[in-house]
Amino acid sequence: xxxxxxxxxxxxxxxxxxxxxxxxxxxxxxxxxxxxxxxxxxxxxxxxxxxxxxxxxxxxxxxxxxxxxxxxxxxxxxxxxxxxxxxxxxxxxxxxxxxxxxxxxxxxxxxxxxxxxxxxxxxxxxxxxxxxxxxxxxxxxxxxxxxxxxxxxxxxxxxxxxxxxxxxxxxxxxxxxxxxxxxxxxxxxxxxxxxxxxx
Amino acid sequence: xxxxxxxxxxxxxxxxxxxxxxxxxxxxxxxxxxxxxxxxxxxxxxxxxxxxxxxxxxxxxxxxxxxxxxxxxxxxxxxxxxxxxxxxxxxxxxxxxxxxxxxxxxxxxxxxxxxxxxxxxxxxxxxxxxxxxxxxxxxxxxxxxxxxxxxxxxxxxxxxxxxxxxxxxxxxxxxxxxxxxxxxxxxxxxxxxxxxxxxxxxxxxxxxxxxxxxxxxxxxxxxxxxxxxxxxxxxxxxxxxxxxxxxxxxxxxxxxxx
Numbered sequence: 037x038x039x040x041x042x043x044x045x046x047x048x049x050x051x052x053x054x055x056x057x058x059x060x061x062x063x064x065x066x067x068x069x070x071x072x073x074x075x076x077x078x079x080x081x082x083x084x085x086x087x088x089x090x091x092x093x094x095x096x097x098x099x100x101x102x103x104x105x106x107x108x109x110x111x112x113x114x115x116x117x118x119x120x121x122x123x124x125x126x127x128x129x130x131x132x133x134x135x136x137x138x139x140x141x142x143x144x145x146x147x148x149x150x151x152x153x154x155x156x157x158x159x160x161x162x163x164x165x166x167x168x169x170x171x172x173x174x175x176x177x178x179x180x181x182x183x184x185x186x187x188x189x190x191x192x193x194x195x196x197x198x199x200x201x202x203x204x205x206x207x208x209x210x211x212x213x214x215x216x217x218x219x220x221x222x223x224x225x226x227x228x229x230x231x232x233x234x235x
Numbered sequence: 236x237x238x239x240x241x242x243x244x245x246x247x248x249x250x251x252x253x254x255x256x257x258x259x260x261x262x263x264x265x266x267x268x269x270x271x272x273x274x275x276x277x278x279x280x281x282x283x284x285x286x287x288x289x290x291x292x293x294x295x296x297x298x299x300x301x302x303x304x305x306x307x308x309x310x311x312x313x314x315x316x317x318x319x320x321x322x323x324x325x326x327x328x329x330x331x332x333x334x335x336x337x338x339x340x341x342x343x344x345x346x347x348x349x350x351x352x353x354x355x356x357x358x359x360x361x362x363x364x365x366x367x368x369x370x371x372x373x374x375x376x377x378x379x380x381x382x383x384x385x386x387x388x389x390x391x392x393x394x395x396x397x398x399x400x401x402x403x404x405x406x407x408x409x410x411x412x413x414x415x416x417x418x419x420x421x422x423x424x425x426x427x428x429x430x431x432x433x434x435x436x437x438x439x440x441x442x443x444x445x446x447x448x449x450x451x452x453x454x455x456x457x458x459x460x461x462x463x464x465x466x467x468x469x470x471x472x473x474x475x476x477x478x479x480x481x482x483x484x485x486x487x488x489x490x491x492x493x
Contacts, residue, residue, distance in 0.1 A: 040282060041275075041278050041279050041282040041283075042278070044277075044278035044281055044282050045274055045275055045278040048274040048277065048278060049271075049274060052270055052274070079259035080259050080262075080263070082259060083259030083260045083262070083263045084263060086260060087260060087263060087264070091267075110410050110411075111372070111408060111409050111410045111411075111412065112410045113409075113410075173327065173375055173463040173464040174327075174373075174375055174443070174444035174445055174446065174447075174462045174463030174464065175370060175372075175373035175374070175375050175376065175444055175445045175446075176443075176444045176445075183374055183375075184374055185374050185410070
Protein backbone atom coordinates (compact mmCIF):
# COMPACT_ATOMS: atom_id res chain seq x y z
CA UNK A 37 0.00 0.00 0.00
CA UNK A 38 1.03 3.57 -0.54
CA UNK A 39 2.51 5.05 2.61
CA UNK A 40 2.12 8.75 2.89
CA UNK A 41 1.85 11.26 5.70
CA UNK A 42 -1.14 13.06 4.17
CA UNK A 43 -3.05 9.83 3.52
CA UNK A 44 -2.39 8.81 7.12
CA UNK A 45 -3.76 12.21 8.16
CA UNK A 46 -6.91 11.76 6.08
CA UNK A 47 -7.41 8.38 7.71
CA UNK A 48 -7.10 9.81 11.20
CA UNK A 49 -9.47 12.67 10.33
CA UNK A 50 -11.93 10.02 9.15
CA UNK A 51 -11.64 8.26 12.51
CA UNK A 52 -12.31 11.56 14.31
CA UNK A 53 -15.29 11.99 11.98
CA UNK A 54 -16.67 8.58 12.89
CA UNK A 55 -16.27 9.32 16.59
CA UNK A 56 -18.12 12.60 16.11
CA UNK A 57 -20.97 10.98 14.15
CA UNK A 58 -21.38 8.22 16.74
CA UNK A 59 -21.26 10.75 19.59
CA UNK A 60 -23.97 12.90 17.97
CA UNK A 61 -26.21 9.88 17.38
CA UNK A 62 -25.74 8.58 20.92
CA UNK A 63 -26.31 11.99 22.51
CA UNK A 64 -29.35 12.64 20.33
CA UNK A 65 -30.78 9.30 21.44
CA UNK A 66 -30.09 10.11 25.08
CA UNK A 67 -31.69 13.55 24.67
CA UNK A 68 -34.74 12.00 23.09
CA UNK A 69 -34.97 9.32 25.75
CA UNK A 70 -34.68 11.85 28.57
CA UNK A 71 -36.97 14.31 26.84
CA UNK A 72 -34.30 16.99 26.58
CA UNK A 73 -30.59 17.50 26.19
CA UNK A 74 -28.47 17.33 29.36
CA UNK A 75 -27.57 20.75 30.72
CA UNK A 76 -23.84 20.44 30.06
CA UNK A 77 -24.44 19.51 26.45
CA UNK A 78 -26.41 22.60 25.46
CA UNK A 79 -23.50 25.05 24.98
CA UNK A 80 -21.59 22.41 23.02
CA UNK A 81 -24.60 21.62 20.89
CA UNK A 82 -25.27 25.30 20.24
CA UNK A 83 -21.65 25.84 19.36
CA UNK A 84 -21.72 23.01 16.81
CA UNK A 85 -25.06 24.26 15.48
CA UNK A 86 -23.59 27.64 14.72
CA UNK A 87 -20.42 26.17 13.27
CA UNK A 88 -22.18 23.40 11.35
CA UNK A 89 -22.21 25.06 7.93
CA UNK A 90 -18.56 26.19 7.95
CA UNK A 91 -17.56 22.77 9.30
CA UNK A 92 -19.56 20.94 6.63
CA UNK A 93 -17.87 23.17 4.06
CA UNK A 94 -14.46 22.24 5.50
CA UNK A 95 -15.31 18.53 5.36
CA UNK A 96 -16.38 18.77 1.70
CA UNK A 97 -13.29 20.85 0.90
CA UNK A 98 -10.90 18.40 2.59
CA UNK A 99 -12.59 15.47 0.79
CA UNK A 100 -12.36 17.26 -2.55
CA UNK A 101 -8.74 18.34 -2.13
CA UNK A 102 -7.85 14.92 -0.73
CA UNK A 103 -9.41 13.22 -3.73
CA UNK A 104 -7.51 15.53 -6.09
CA UNK A 105 -4.31 14.91 -4.13
CA UNK A 106 -4.69 11.14 -4.53
CA UNK A 107 -5.31 11.32 -8.27
CA UNK A 108 -3.15 14.27 -9.34
CA UNK A 109 -0.22 14.14 -6.92
CA UNK A 110 -0.06 10.46 -5.93
CA UNK A 111 -1.24 9.40 -9.41
CA UNK A 112 -3.75 6.83 -8.16
CA UNK A 113 -6.09 6.28 -11.11
CA UNK A 114 -9.75 6.93 -10.17
CA UNK A 115 -12.06 4.07 -11.13
CA UNK A 116 -15.69 4.49 -12.30
CA UNK A 117 -17.14 4.33 -8.80
CA UNK A 118 -14.64 6.97 -7.66
CA UNK A 119 -15.93 9.30 -10.35
CA UNK A 120 -19.57 8.84 -9.29
CA UNK A 121 -18.65 9.72 -5.71
CA UNK A 122 -16.73 12.74 -6.96
CA UNK A 123 -19.91 13.92 -8.71
CA UNK A 124 -21.58 14.09 -5.28
CA UNK A 125 -18.63 15.53 -3.36
CA UNK A 126 -17.06 18.21 -5.56
CA UNK A 127 -20.14 20.44 -6.03
CA UNK A 128 -20.91 20.12 -2.30
CA UNK A 129 -17.65 21.91 -1.49
CA UNK A 130 -18.56 24.93 -3.58
CA UNK A 131 -22.24 25.02 -2.60
CA UNK A 132 -21.55 24.56 1.12
CA UNK A 133 -18.95 27.32 0.91
CA UNK A 134 -21.53 29.73 -0.46
CA UNK A 135 -24.13 28.52 2.06
CA UNK A 136 -21.69 28.99 4.94
CA UNK A 137 -20.94 32.51 3.74
CA UNK A 138 -24.65 33.35 3.41
CA UNK A 139 -25.56 31.39 6.57
CA UNK A 140 -28.23 29.66 4.55
CA UNK A 141 -29.22 26.60 6.56
CA UNK A 142 -31.89 25.82 3.94
CA UNK A 143 -29.06 24.33 1.89
CA UNK A 144 -29.57 21.10 3.82
CA UNK A 145 -32.54 20.35 1.57
CA UNK A 146 -30.16 20.19 -1.38
CA UNK A 147 -26.94 18.81 0.08
CA UNK A 148 -28.34 16.05 2.32
CA UNK A 149 -29.95 14.18 -0.62
CA UNK A 150 -26.73 14.57 -2.63
CA UNK A 151 -24.62 13.30 0.28
CA UNK A 152 -27.07 10.42 0.84
CA UNK A 153 -26.54 9.30 -2.74
CA UNK A 154 -22.80 9.60 -2.00
CA UNK A 155 -23.09 7.34 1.04
CA UNK A 156 -24.88 4.76 -1.08
CA UNK A 157 -22.18 4.87 -3.74
CA UNK A 158 -19.39 4.63 -1.16
CA UNK A 159 -21.05 1.68 0.51
CA UNK A 160 -21.44 -0.11 -2.80
CA UNK A 161 -17.81 0.64 -3.72
CA UNK A 162 -16.61 -0.71 -0.36
CA UNK A 163 -18.60 -3.90 -0.93
CA UNK A 164 -16.93 -4.34 -4.32
CA UNK A 165 -13.57 -3.99 -2.58
CA UNK A 166 -14.54 -6.53 0.05
CA UNK A 167 -15.94 -9.05 -2.42
CA UNK A 168 -13.90 -8.79 -5.62
CA UNK A 169 -15.49 -11.98 -6.93
CA UNK A 170 -14.81 -11.36 -10.60
CA UNK A 171 -11.35 -9.83 -10.37
CA UNK A 172 -8.10 -11.58 -9.53
CA UNK A 173 -5.81 -10.16 -6.88
CA UNK A 174 -3.19 -9.07 -9.36
CA UNK A 175 -2.75 -5.83 -11.29
CA UNK A 176 -3.25 -5.43 -14.98
CA UNK A 177 -3.27 -2.17 -16.84
CA UNK A 178 -6.97 -1.34 -16.43
CA UNK A 179 -8.46 0.11 -13.24
CA UNK A 180 -10.96 -2.25 -11.60
CA UNK A 181 -13.01 -0.74 -8.77
CA UNK A 182 -12.12 -3.71 -6.59
CA UNK A 183 -8.47 -2.69 -6.37
CA UNK A 184 -7.67 -1.40 -2.91
CA UNK A 185 -5.12 1.39 -3.34
CA UNK A 186 -5.07 2.67 0.20
CA UNK A 187 -5.85 0.78 3.37
CA UNK A 188 -5.00 2.62 6.56
CA UNK A 189 -5.32 1.02 9.99
CA UNK A 190 -6.56 -2.13 8.31
CA UNK A 191 -9.97 -0.83 7.22
CA UNK A 192 -9.89 2.76 5.96
CA UNK A 193 -9.91 2.55 2.17
CA UNK A 194 -10.58 5.51 -0.12
CA UNK A 195 -14.36 4.83 -0.53
CA UNK A 196 -14.65 4.22 3.24
CA UNK A 197 -13.17 7.64 3.91
CA UNK A 198 -15.42 9.19 1.25
CA UNK A 199 -18.46 7.54 2.88
CA UNK A 200 -17.45 8.93 6.27
CA UNK A 201 -17.08 12.37 4.65
CA UNK A 202 -20.63 12.16 3.27
CA UNK A 203 -22.03 10.99 6.63
CA UNK A 204 -20.20 13.80 8.39
CA UNK A 205 -21.71 16.39 6.05
CA UNK A 206 -25.19 14.94 6.66
CA UNK A 207 -24.67 14.94 10.45
CA UNK A 208 -23.42 18.52 10.49
CA UNK A 209 -26.27 19.76 8.30
CA UNK A 210 -28.79 18.07 10.59
CA UNK A 211 -27.16 19.84 13.53
CA UNK A 212 -27.25 23.22 11.79
CA UNK A 213 -30.02 25.65 12.51
CA UNK A 214 -30.82 29.21 11.50
CA UNK A 215 -28.92 31.88 13.35
CA UNK A 216 -31.21 33.45 15.92
CA UNK A 217 -31.85 37.10 15.23
CA UNK A 218 -34.53 37.84 17.82
CA UNK A 219 -35.40 36.33 21.18
CA UNK A 220 -38.82 35.17 20.04
CA UNK A 221 -37.22 32.85 17.53
CA UNK A 222 -35.41 31.13 20.33
CA UNK A 223 -37.13 28.20 21.89
CA UNK A 224 -35.92 27.48 25.41
CA UNK A 225 -37.05 23.91 24.91
CA UNK A 226 -34.58 21.78 23.06
CA UNK A 227 -37.17 19.28 21.87
CA UNK A 228 -37.66 20.46 18.27
CA UNK A 229 -34.00 20.38 17.37
CA UNK A 230 -33.44 16.95 18.79
CA UNK A 231 -36.14 15.70 16.53
CA UNK A 232 -34.40 17.29 13.61
CA UNK A 233 -31.23 15.47 14.48
CA UNK A 234 -33.15 12.27 14.49
CA UNK A 235 -34.97 12.98 11.26
CA UNK B 236 -43.28 36.63 24.49
CA UNK B 237 -45.16 35.53 27.59
CA UNK B 238 -41.83 35.02 29.35
CA UNK B 239 -41.41 38.78 29.67
CA UNK B 240 -44.17 39.13 32.20
CA UNK B 241 -43.17 36.17 34.30
CA UNK B 242 -39.95 37.28 35.91
CA UNK B 243 -37.72 40.23 36.45
CA UNK B 244 -35.13 38.76 34.09
CA UNK B 245 -37.28 38.26 30.99
CA UNK B 246 -34.47 37.26 28.63
CA UNK B 247 -32.57 35.14 31.09
CA UNK B 248 -32.95 32.00 29.03
CA UNK B 249 -31.96 33.73 25.83
CA UNK B 250 -29.00 35.61 27.27
CA UNK B 251 -27.71 32.46 28.92
CA UNK B 252 -27.73 30.72 25.57
CA UNK B 253 -26.00 33.59 23.86
CA UNK B 254 -23.46 33.69 26.62
CA UNK B 255 -22.86 29.95 26.40
CA UNK B 256 -22.57 30.01 22.65
CA UNK B 257 -19.88 32.59 22.79
CA UNK B 258 -18.03 30.41 25.23
CA UNK B 259 -18.46 27.09 23.46
CA UNK B 260 -17.42 28.19 20.00
CA UNK B 261 -13.76 29.00 20.72
CA UNK B 262 -13.55 25.76 22.66
CA UNK B 263 -14.85 23.80 19.66
CA UNK B 264 -12.60 25.64 17.22
CA UNK B 265 -9.63 25.23 19.53
CA UNK B 266 -10.41 21.54 19.94
CA UNK B 267 -10.60 21.04 16.18
CA UNK B 268 -7.34 22.95 15.63
CA UNK B 269 -5.62 20.95 18.35
CA UNK B 270 -6.93 17.67 16.93
CA UNK B 271 -5.62 18.56 13.45
CA UNK B 272 -2.18 19.46 14.81
CA UNK B 273 -2.01 16.24 16.85
CA UNK B 274 -3.18 14.20 13.84
CA UNK B 275 -0.55 15.85 11.64
CA UNK B 276 2.27 15.11 14.08
CA UNK B 277 1.15 11.52 14.67
CA UNK B 278 0.75 10.91 10.92
CA UNK B 279 4.23 12.30 10.34
CA UNK B 280 5.75 10.08 13.01
CA UNK B 281 3.84 6.98 11.86
CA UNK B 282 4.86 7.32 8.23
CA UNK B 283 8.44 8.15 9.17
CA UNK B 284 8.86 4.93 11.11
CA UNK B 285 7.76 2.88 8.10
CA UNK B 286 11.10 3.51 6.42
CA UNK B 287 12.94 0.19 6.59
CA UNK B 288 15.76 1.14 4.25
CA UNK B 289 18.43 0.86 6.92
CA UNK B 290 17.71 -2.79 7.60
CA UNK B 291 18.93 -3.92 4.18
CA UNK B 292 22.66 -4.51 3.91
CA UNK B 293 25.20 -3.85 1.21
CA UNK B 294 24.69 -5.49 -2.16
CA UNK B 295 20.93 -5.69 -1.80
CA UNK B 296 18.30 -4.25 -4.09
CA UNK B 297 17.52 -1.54 -1.54
CA UNK B 298 21.15 -0.49 -1.37
CA UNK B 299 21.35 -0.04 -5.14
CA UNK B 300 17.97 1.71 -5.11
CA UNK B 301 19.29 4.33 -2.68
CA UNK B 302 21.93 5.33 -5.23
CA UNK B 303 19.51 5.15 -8.14
CA UNK B 304 20.65 6.79 -11.33
CA UNK B 305 17.96 5.21 -13.51
CA UNK B 306 14.52 3.63 -13.23
CA UNK B 307 14.44 1.77 -16.54
CA UNK B 308 17.28 0.37 -18.62
CA UNK B 309 17.63 -1.63 -21.78
CA UNK B 310 17.74 -5.35 -21.20
CA UNK B 311 19.17 -8.05 -23.45
CA UNK B 312 16.94 -11.10 -23.70
CA UNK B 313 18.20 -14.37 -25.10
CA UNK B 314 16.41 -17.67 -25.34
CA UNK B 315 12.88 -18.73 -26.16
CA UNK B 316 10.00 -16.66 -24.74
CA UNK B 317 7.75 -18.35 -22.19
CA UNK B 318 4.03 -18.55 -23.06
CA UNK B 319 1.71 -16.18 -21.17
CA UNK B 320 0.63 -17.65 -17.84
CA UNK B 321 -3.05 -18.47 -18.03
CA UNK B 322 -4.74 -18.59 -14.63
CA UNK B 323 -8.38 -19.31 -13.97
CA UNK B 324 -10.45 -16.92 -11.89
CA UNK B 325 -9.20 -16.61 -8.34
CA UNK B 326 -6.19 -18.84 -9.06
CA UNK B 327 -2.85 -17.35 -8.03
CA UNK B 328 -0.31 -20.11 -8.57
CA UNK B 329 -0.33 -22.15 -11.77
CA UNK B 330 -0.78 -25.91 -11.38
CA UNK B 331 2.47 -27.51 -12.66
CA UNK B 332 0.52 -29.97 -14.80
CA UNK B 333 -1.44 -27.27 -16.60
CA UNK B 334 1.18 -24.61 -17.23
CA UNK B 335 2.90 -25.25 -20.60
CA UNK B 336 5.91 -23.22 -19.46
CA UNK B 337 6.83 -25.78 -16.80
CA UNK B 338 9.98 -27.55 -17.91
CA UNK B 339 10.94 -24.79 -20.35
CA UNK B 340 14.22 -22.99 -19.88
CA UNK B 341 13.83 -19.35 -18.80
CA UNK B 342 15.13 -16.61 -21.10
CA UNK B 343 18.43 -15.12 -20.00
CA UNK B 344 18.11 -11.48 -18.94
CA UNK B 345 21.17 -9.24 -19.04
CA UNK B 346 20.65 -5.69 -17.88
CA UNK B 347 21.32 -3.20 -15.13
CA UNK B 348 20.24 -2.32 -11.62
CA UNK B 349 19.13 1.07 -10.26
CA UNK B 350 22.71 2.24 -9.67
CA UNK B 351 23.87 1.26 -13.14
CA UNK B 352 25.78 -1.91 -12.24
CA UNK B 353 25.29 -4.97 -14.41
CA UNK B 354 22.98 -7.79 -13.40
CA UNK B 355 22.27 -11.01 -15.25
CA UNK B 356 19.60 -13.58 -14.56
CA UNK B 357 21.12 -16.67 -16.09
CA UNK B 358 19.38 -20.06 -16.43
CA UNK B 359 22.80 -21.71 -16.73
CA UNK B 360 24.24 -20.64 -13.38
CA UNK B 361 23.13 -23.91 -11.82
CA UNK B 362 21.17 -22.37 -8.95
CA UNK B 363 17.47 -22.59 -8.19
CA UNK B 364 15.92 -19.13 -8.17
CA UNK B 365 12.74 -17.13 -7.74
CA UNK B 366 12.17 -14.20 -10.08
CA UNK B 367 9.63 -11.60 -9.02
CA UNK B 368 8.26 -9.07 -11.49
CA UNK B 369 7.04 -5.97 -9.68
CA UNK B 370 5.17 -2.84 -10.81
CA UNK B 371 5.64 0.15 -8.49
CA UNK B 372 2.07 1.43 -8.99
CA UNK B 373 0.40 -1.91 -8.26
CA UNK B 374 -1.17 -2.16 -4.78
CA UNK B 375 -0.92 -5.96 -4.86
CA UNK B 376 2.84 -5.68 -5.40
CA UNK B 377 3.02 -3.14 -2.60
CA UNK B 378 1.23 -5.60 -0.32
CA UNK B 379 3.30 -8.64 -1.36
CA UNK B 380 6.79 -7.08 -1.14
CA UNK B 381 6.85 -6.64 2.67
CA UNK B 382 5.61 -10.22 3.13
CA UNK B 383 8.39 -11.66 1.00
CA UNK B 384 10.93 -9.35 2.65
CA UNK B 385 9.87 -10.62 6.04
CA UNK B 386 10.12 -14.22 4.85
CA UNK B 387 13.69 -13.66 3.61
CA UNK B 388 14.58 -11.79 6.80
CA UNK B 389 13.24 -14.58 8.98
CA UNK B 390 15.97 -16.92 7.71
CA UNK B 391 13.44 -19.61 6.84
CA UNK B 392 14.15 -19.33 3.14
CA UNK B 393 16.42 -22.11 1.85
CA UNK B 394 19.97 -20.84 1.47
CA UNK B 395 20.58 -22.34 -1.96
CA UNK B 396 17.61 -20.56 -3.57
CA UNK B 397 18.39 -17.12 -5.00
CA UNK B 398 15.86 -14.32 -5.16
CA UNK B 399 15.77 -11.87 -8.04
CA UNK B 400 13.31 -9.15 -8.87
CA UNK B 401 12.54 -7.19 -12.01
CA UNK B 402 11.14 -3.65 -11.82
CA UNK B 403 8.76 -3.55 -14.74
CA UNK B 404 5.91 -1.37 -16.10
CA UNK B 405 7.70 1.65 -14.67
CA UNK B 406 5.76 4.82 -15.44
CA UNK B 407 6.57 8.26 -14.02
CA UNK B 408 2.90 9.21 -14.39
CA UNK B 409 1.69 6.47 -12.06
CA UNK B 410 1.44 6.04 -8.31
CA UNK B 411 4.37 5.32 -6.01
CA UNK B 412 6.96 6.42 -8.56
CA UNK B 413 9.93 5.91 -8.55
CA UNK B 414 10.34 2.17 -7.94
CA UNK B 415 13.81 2.81 -6.49
CA UNK B 416 12.30 4.96 -3.74
CA UNK B 417 9.68 2.35 -2.96
CA UNK B 418 12.06 -0.62 -2.81
CA UNK B 419 14.67 1.33 -0.84
CA UNK B 420 11.97 2.29 1.65
CA UNK B 421 10.89 -1.33 1.97
CA UNK B 422 14.47 -2.50 2.54
CA UNK B 423 14.03 -4.97 -0.32
CA UNK B 424 16.91 -7.49 -0.31
CA UNK B 425 16.75 -9.22 -3.73
CA UNK B 426 18.76 -7.54 -6.49
CA UNK B 427 16.54 -5.56 -8.87
CA UNK B 428 16.94 -5.83 -12.61
CA UNK B 429 15.41 -2.94 -14.52
CA UNK B 430 13.02 -3.70 -17.33
CA UNK B 431 12.92 -1.35 -20.31
CA UNK B 432 10.12 1.17 -20.79
CA UNK B 433 8.09 -1.22 -22.94
CA UNK B 434 8.33 -4.09 -20.45
CA UNK B 435 10.23 -6.46 -22.75
CA UNK B 436 11.60 -8.66 -19.96
CA UNK B 437 8.19 -9.22 -18.39
CA UNK B 438 6.75 -9.94 -21.82
CA UNK B 439 9.42 -12.54 -22.60
CA UNK B 440 8.54 -14.33 -19.36
CA UNK B 441 4.81 -14.38 -20.21
CA UNK B 442 3.57 -12.17 -17.36
CA UNK B 443 -0.24 -11.91 -17.19
CA UNK B 444 -0.33 -9.26 -14.43
CA UNK B 445 1.51 -8.07 -11.36
CA UNK B 446 3.09 -9.21 -9.14
CA UNK B 447 4.32 -12.09 -11.29
CA UNK B 448 6.61 -14.81 -9.95
CA UNK B 449 8.58 -17.53 -11.68
CA UNK B 450 10.07 -20.40 -9.67
CA UNK B 451 13.07 -21.86 -11.46
CA UNK B 452 14.93 -25.09 -10.74
CA UNK B 453 18.73 -25.53 -10.61
CA UNK B 454 18.66 -26.65 -14.26
CA UNK B 455 17.26 -23.27 -15.32
CA UNK B 456 13.84 -24.67 -16.12
CA UNK B 457 10.49 -23.38 -14.88
CA UNK B 458 9.03 -25.34 -11.95
CA UNK B 459 6.00 -23.16 -11.26
CA UNK B 460 4.63 -19.72 -12.03
CA UNK B 461 2.15 -17.48 -10.28
CA UNK B 462 0.60 -14.04 -10.38
CA UNK B 463 -1.12 -11.88 -7.80
CA UNK B 464 -1.05 -11.37 -4.08
CA UNK B 465 -0.05 -14.95 -3.29
CA UNK B 466 -0.49 -15.84 0.41
CA UNK B 467 2.96 -16.10 1.95
CA UNK B 468 2.48 -19.74 3.05
CA UNK B 469 1.83 -20.76 -0.56
CA UNK B 470 4.79 -18.70 -1.67
CA UNK B 471 7.02 -20.38 0.91
CA UNK B 472 5.87 -23.83 -0.17
CA UNK B 473 6.67 -22.99 -3.78
CA UNK B 474 10.16 -21.83 -2.77
CA UNK B 475 10.79 -24.91 -0.63
CA UNK B 476 10.20 -27.27 -3.53
CA UNK B 477 13.11 -25.63 -5.40
CA UNK B 478 15.63 -26.32 -2.70
CA UNK B 479 17.95 -29.29 -3.20
CA UNK B 480 18.04 -29.85 0.55
CA UNK B 481 14.30 -29.99 0.41
CA UNK B 482 11.91 -28.76 3.02
CA UNK B 483 8.80 -29.87 4.78
CA UNK B 484 6.85 -29.10 1.63
CA UNK B 485 9.38 -30.46 -0.88
CA UNK B 486 7.47 -33.48 -2.04
CA UNK B 487 6.82 -32.25 -5.55
CA UNK B 488 7.73 -34.77 -8.22
CA UNK B 489 8.11 -32.00 -10.75
CA UNK B 490 11.19 -30.63 -9.01
CA UNK B 491 14.03 -31.03 -11.45
CA UNK B 492 16.58 -29.85 -8.92
CA UNK B 493 18.95 -32.72 -8.24
